[in-house]
Structures are given as structure tokens and as C-alpha cells.
Amino acid sequence: MFFEGSEKKLEIIVNASAPKLRSLDRTFWVGLVAASNADILSSISNEYCDAYLLSESSLFVWDDRLVMLTCGTSSLVESACYCIERLGEQAIAYVCYQRKNEYYAHLQASSFGDDVLRLRHFIAGQAHRMGHLDSHHHYTFTTDKEYQASRFDTTNELLMYHISGPIADYLRGDQQSMVQIGLMLQLEQLFNGFSIDQYLFSPLGYSINGIRGCEYFTIHITPQENSSYVSVETNIDLTTTQVDIFAELVRLLQPNSCDIIGFNSNIANKQFLKYLCLSQCAMTIEQGFNIHFSHYQQDCLEVLNPTLL
Amino acid sequence: MFFEGSEKKLEIIVNASAPKLRSLDRTFWVGLVAASNADILSSISNEYCDAYLLSESSLFVWDDRLVMLTCGTSSLVESACYCIERLGEQAIAYVCYQRKNEYYAHLQASSFGDDVLRLRHFIAGQAHRMGHLDSHHHYTFTTDKEYQASRFDTTNELLMYHISGPIADYLRGDQQSMVQIGLMLQLEQLFNGFSIDQYLFSPLGYSINGIRGCEYFTIHITPQENSSYVSVETNIDLTTTQVDIFAELVRLLQPNSCDIIGFNSNIANKQFLKYLCLSQCAMTIEQGFNIHFSHYQQDCLEVLNPTLL
Numbered sequence: 263m264f265f266e267g268s269e270k271k272l273e274i275i276v277n278a279s280a281p282k283l284r285s286l287d288r289t290f291w292v293g294l295v296a297a298s299n300a301d302i303l304s305s306i307s308n309e310y311c312d313a314y315l316l317s318e319s320s321l322f323v324w325d326d327r328l329v330m331l332t333c334g335t336s337s338l339v340e341s342a343c344y345c346i347e348r349l350g351e352q353a354i355a356y357v358c359y360q361r362k363n364e365y366y367a368h369l370q371a372s373s374f375g376d377d378v379l380r381l382r383h384f385i386a387g388q389a390h391r392m393g394h395l396d397s398h399h400h401y402t403f404t405t406d407k408e409y410q411a412s413r414f415d416t417t418n419e420l421l422m423y424h425i426s427g428p429i430a431d432y433l434r435g436d437q438q439s440m441v442q443i444g445l446m447l448q449l450e451q452l453f454n455g456f457s458i459d460q461y462l463f464s465p466l467g468y469s470i471n472g473i474r475g476c477e478y479f480t481i482h483i484t485p486q487e488n489s490s491y492v493s494v495e496t497n498i499d500l501t502t503t504q505v506d507i508f509a510e511l512v513r514l515l516q517p518n519s520c521d522i523i524g525f526n527s528n529i530a531n532k533q534f535l536k537y538l539c540l541s542q543c544a545m546t547i548e549q550g551f552n553i554h555f556s557h558y559q560q561d562c563l564e565v566l567n568p569t570l571l
Numbered sequence: 572m573f574f575e576g577s578e579k580k581l582e583i584i585v586n587a588s589a590p591k592l593r594s595l596d597r598t599f600w601v602g603l604v605a606a607s608n609a610d611i612l613s614s615i616s617n618e619y620c621d622a623y624l625l626s627e628s629s630l631f632v633w634d635d636r637l638v639m640l641t642c643g644t645s646s647l648v649e650s651a652c653y654c655i656e657r658l659g660e661q662a663i664a665y666v667c668y669q670r671k672n673e674y675y676a677h678l679q680a681s682s683f684g685d686d687v688l689r690l691r692h693f694i695a696g697q698a699h700r701m702g703h704l705d706s707h708h709h710y711t712f713t714t715d716k717e718y719q720a721s722r723f724d725t726t727n728e729l730l731m732y733h734i735s736g737p738i739a740d741y742l743r744g745d746q747q748s749m750v751q752i753g754l755m756l757q758l759e760q761l762f763n764g765f766s767i768d769q770y771l772f773s774p775l776g777y778s779i780n781g782i783r784g785c786e787y788f789t790i791h792i793t794p795q796e797n798s799s800y801v802s803v804e805t806n807i808d809l810t811t812t813q814v815d816i817f818a819e820l821v822r823l824l825q826p827n828s829c830d831i832i833g834f835n836s837n838i839a840n841k842q843f844l845k846y847l848c849l850s851q852c853a854m855t856i857e858q859g860f861n862i863h864f865s866h867y868q869q870d871c872l873e874v875l876n877p878t879l880l
Contacts, residue, residue: 363705365704365705366676366682366704367675367676367677368676368677368679368682369682370677373675373677373678374880375880378880388879389879389880390877390878390879390880391877391878391880392875392877392878393875394732394733394827394828394873394875395674395675395797395798396672396674396707396732396733396828397706397828398705401880423703423705424703424705488704489704518703519703519705519706538847538870538872539872540868540872540873541872541873541874541875542872542873542874542875543874543875543876543877544877545877559849559868561847563847563848563849563850563851564703564849564850564851565850565851565852566701566702566703566850566851566852567852567854568699568700568701568852568853568854569699569700569701570697570698570699571683571684571687571698571699571700571710
């Protein structure tokens with residue numbers, strides 16, 4: 263029943279002189295996704311963005327950039343190489359390739375170190391680790407090219423490990439519906455006015471993409487007992503929403519631990535009721551991104567049962 | 572500078588009808604150690620026990636049992652198979668094979684799951700994980716055979732991650748001596764009356780074995796910045812010592828996090844000043860061992876710098 267929910271993430275921004283990404287034909291995107299050993303399940307579009315729901319997570323495409331997340335044992339680094347090679351290195355303004363903490367790193371097709379070596383065949387960049395090796399940590403590879411991000415170019419990521427409580431139980435149950443999951447997670451209230459595309463995996467797992475103008479959110483749920491993981495990612499400014507979206511999702515899903523990663527986002531020092539922030543790491547890169555990583559753990563002794571393997 | 576300090580551990584107890592282990596000739600032990608890709612550096616002996624200092628950790632041999640620890644990317648499971656095959660499965664009373672939390676699991680020659688499949692070619696047994704996958708956890712494989720351990724058959728393991736403070740700084744320095752390390756760690760006071768054998772590795776690393784009658788202790792230090800690890804293991808009854816040995820070593824080495832593993836030991840619910848116990852797991856196996864695992868973390872927000880890779 264094990265599935266590695268933890269994602270790799272790729273963001274590529276192209277130069278103004280490059281072709282608009284949304285003008286590229288479908289074979290380009292099918293090829294990009296196939297390079298990660300994933301498939302396109304469905305898609306939605308609006309004036310600004312095409313959002314693809316994938317067999318392993320999501321792809322969002324705007325005219326000047328793409329954001330792609332893939333979970334499981336997918337090879338997202340190959341999608342990065344595919345994209346840089348086909349667009350040409352000159353067309354690329356900025357690349358950020360991330361890997362989050364995995365449950366079973368040894369089952370992955372490659373390590374982050376391997377991925378960096380592969381990327382450097384195509385483009386120069388710096389690699390960093392944020393967080394201790396024995397605890398949650400987060401890897402980034404960012405390109406060296408001259409590029410200046412707007413300080414409003416923000417991304418917020420909430421990664422929840424070992425969810426519990428009634429919603430977690432429902433997500434692990436035999437009978438689920440997408441409507442009920444949406445209601446339980448209060449998605450209409452939390453992400454109001456978004457067009458959505460969602461998918462319920464068999465036997466377990468749920469993905470949703472939402473777009474509203476240039477904004478997106480995506481949630482991926484791997485509910486499996488002993489290795490549950492939920493990721494939430496959005497480029498909306500979380501400091502201006504009426505409801506505290508991340509706090510609400512943590513309250514609903516009751517993870518044993520969670521991480522918050524922010525790009526040009528000031529929610530890194532967030533306080534959650536009943537959670538301790540055990541470590542924090544921040545860095546500012548020349549390309550105009552301030553990257554924050556915070557690791558939280560429930561402030562209580564968790565008594566675990568041994569797991570028979 | 573990375574070295575995987577975290578150990579695999581093997582304990583084998585033989586039946587009364589088996590040859591006394593200490594009567595086996597040296598070629599047996601050289602072969603056993605070579606199966607793990609390790610070498611014997613030196614040894615000490617007393618009336619009850621032979622203690623070998625290895626290029627990767629330690630081996631202790633009594634007439635009825637052996638305890639072997641190996642770190643790095645050593646293949647301790649092969650030593651287990653070597654031993655069971657040569658002694659004959661009928662000679663074996665009990666086997667416990669453990670793997671502790673590794674920093675870089677993907678660099679290991681095998682996963683714990685692989686090791687269990689390998690062991691089951693030679694002997695039947697149960698495999699368990701104690702602790703969450705995304706945090707510190709600990710694997711055990713224990714044989715199914717009828718065997719009854721004495722409730723006084725105790726082992727205590729203290730595993731310290733990310734040490735800090737003046738002793739950690741000294742251990743990472745250019746100039747070290749074994750005498751100074753012993754003084755700083757107060758080894759004479761903590762382990763009084765033990766015969767010792769120690770080794771200073773180049774460029775970094777320190778190992779010590781101590782024996783006193785049937786009792787042993789062993790300490791292995793991997794001081795490398797960003798991936799430091801110190802293990803302490805002993806079969807002495809820690810509840811009867813004048814000094815609280817584990818508390819004292821934690822105070823001296825100031826790890827960011829630590830684990831305590833106990834076999835028939837009642838120190839699992841130990842309180843450390845300034846440390847939170849975040850998770851605990853216990854199980855009792857039919858062979859008469861109660862196994863405890865506790866994971867501790869410093870009760871403070873640690874602000875980390877990103878690590879350039």
C-alpha cells in the first residue's frame with residue numbers, strides 16, 4: 263500500500279523573446295509529461311493558464327512560465343532537461359528544481375545529487391539543502407542566469423505528513439466521493455471562485471487543480487496509513503485572504519508534522535496551535551527570491567505502534 | 572566529508588549445544604568481518620569477552636553470543652548470513668538484526684527490506700519498524716525460534732544526531748588526541764574499571780570499546796559538520812550507576828536530536844533537560860525482549876543556514 267506522495271517540483275520561466283509557452287502544441291506537453299513517466303489525465307484552461315491534472319500530480323502553464331509537480335518515483339528532472347533542450351538554453355530565464363523530503367529515498371530513480379549532475383549538463387546553477395539531513399529537509403537547484411523576480415512573485419507550499427482524525431479516516435475508507443472530499447476540506451470557502459479539475463485515484467488518492475485568473479492552487483492527497491502525505495501549493499497571497507488557509511487545512515487534516523516553504527512569502531514564521539516550529543532556514547538568491555523553510559511538529563508525545571513489515 | 576555514522580547491528584545467540592564462539596579460530600572472525608567489507612584493527616580480551624575494534628565500528632564475542640555493529644555503507648547482513656550458514660541454522664538460538672535511521676539511505680548497498688529478504692533465505696523471522704518514516708525510525712528483524720531471554724539481558728543504545736558545543740568543535744578540529752577525547756567525555760568516570768581499546772580515524776572519527784567482566788560499552792563518533800552522529804551502546808544496567816551516563820553524554824555532546832533504544836531496559840521514558848520526547852514506540856517479542864524506542868529533539872527553534880551542495 264506504500265505510495266511516495268512527496269513531490270519533486272519544477273518551475274521554468276522563459277525570456278520575453280521566447281515563444282509563448284501556451285502556443286506550443288500538445289505534443290510538446292505530452293512529451294514533457296512522458297519524460298517524467300507520467301500521463302495527462304485532464305485539463306482546464308482560462309485566459310491566463312492551462313492546468314493539467316497528471317497521473318502523478320500537476321502541470322500549470324502560463325505564457326511565460328510553467329510549474330510542474332510529480333510524485334511517486336517519477337523522473338521530473340528528465341522533464342526539466344526535455345524542456346531546456348527543446349526550448350534552447352537561451353530561451354530560459356530561470357529554473358528552480360525542488361525535491362522535498364521523501365519517505366523512501368532509496369526507492370527513487372535518482373538522488374537529488376544525481377539530478378543536479380544531470381541538470382548541469384543543460385544549464386548552470388546552484389544547489390542547496392535547507393534543513394537537517396536526519397529530519398525534514400528540502401533541496402533546491404536554481405539557475406545562475408541574470409533574472410529578477412518581482413517581489414510579488416510568491417509561492418506557498420504546505421506539506422503535511424501523517425494526517426489523522428475524521429477526514430484522514432474518510433480519505434482512507436472504502437467509499438469516497440470528490441464532492442464529499444471537497445466539502446470536508448471546505449475547498450469552496452478556502453479557494454473561492456476557482457475553476458477546478460479533480461481526480462479520485464484507485465484504490466486511494468485525490469488530486470485537485472484550481473485556477474482563477476493567473477492564480478492557481480493544487481492539492482494532492484496520499485492518505486495511506488503509515489505513509490500519508492498531503493501537499494498544498496498556491497501562488498495566491500496568503501496574507502490577504504479572509505480565512506487563514508494553511509492553518510485551516512492543518513486543523514482539518516491534523517498532521518503529525520508539516521513543513522511550510524515560501525517563495526517571497528512572509529508566512530514562514532507562522533504559528534500553528536499545538537505545533538512547535540523545530541527548525542527554520544531561509545536564503546535569498548540573486549534572482550530575487552527569498553526562500554523560507556520551516557519544519558513543524560505536533561507539540562505532544564506520540565505513542566506509536568510498531569509496524570510489522 | 573560525508574560519512575554515514577549510523578550503524579547496522581547484529582546480535583546472535585547460539586544454543587548450549589553449539590561450539591563456544593570464543594573457541595572458533597581467528598579465520599572465522601576475519602571472514603565474518605570481511606563479509607561486511609570491514610577489517611579488524613585491534614582487539615582486547617578478558618575472561619568472558621573478546622572485543623574487536625573494526626574499521627567500521629565493533630564486534631564483541633562471548634561464548635554464547637556476538638554483538639556486531641558496522642557503520643558507513645558496510646553490508647552487515649552478509650555477516651549475519653555468513654555466521655548462520657557456517658554455524659548451521661540449528662546452532663542458532665536467536666538473531667536480532669537492527670538498522671538505525673540513516674542520513675543518506677539511498678547510498679546504502681541495500682535497504683532494510685532487501686536485508687530481510689536475504690536473511691529469510693537463512694532463517695525465519697519477523698521484521699518491524701519503530702517510529703514514523705519521515706522522522707527517526709528504527710528497524711528490527713528478530714527470529715521466530717523458541718528462545719527465552721533473561722529479563723536481565725539488557726542493552727541500552729543512545730544515538731545522537733548533530734552534536735554541538737565545545738566538545739563537538741574539538742572533535743571536528745585539526746588536532747585531537749585520544750587522551751583528550753577521553754577526558755572531555757569523562758569516560759573514566761562514566762565507565763569506571765573498563766579495559767579499553769580505542770582508535771582515532773583520519774581525517775575524523777573516533778571509536779572506543781570497553782569491557783569489564785561480561786559487560787561492554789562502545790562509542791563511535793562521526794563528528795563531520797552537517798552530518799555528525801555519535802552512538803553509545805552498553806549492556807550495563809544504567810539504572811544502578813551513580814552517574815546518569817546517557818544524560819551526561821547528551822549534556823556534553825549537545826545533539827540537536829537523539830534516540831534511545833532499550834532492550835529489557837527501563838530507561839525508555841527518560842527525561843532530558845531541554846529535550847522533548849516527540850515519539851515513543853514499544854513492543855515485546857515472544858523471545859523475552861521488551862524493545863523500546865524513544866525519539867528526542869531539542870526543545871527550541873533551531874535556525875539553520877542553507878547548505879551549499
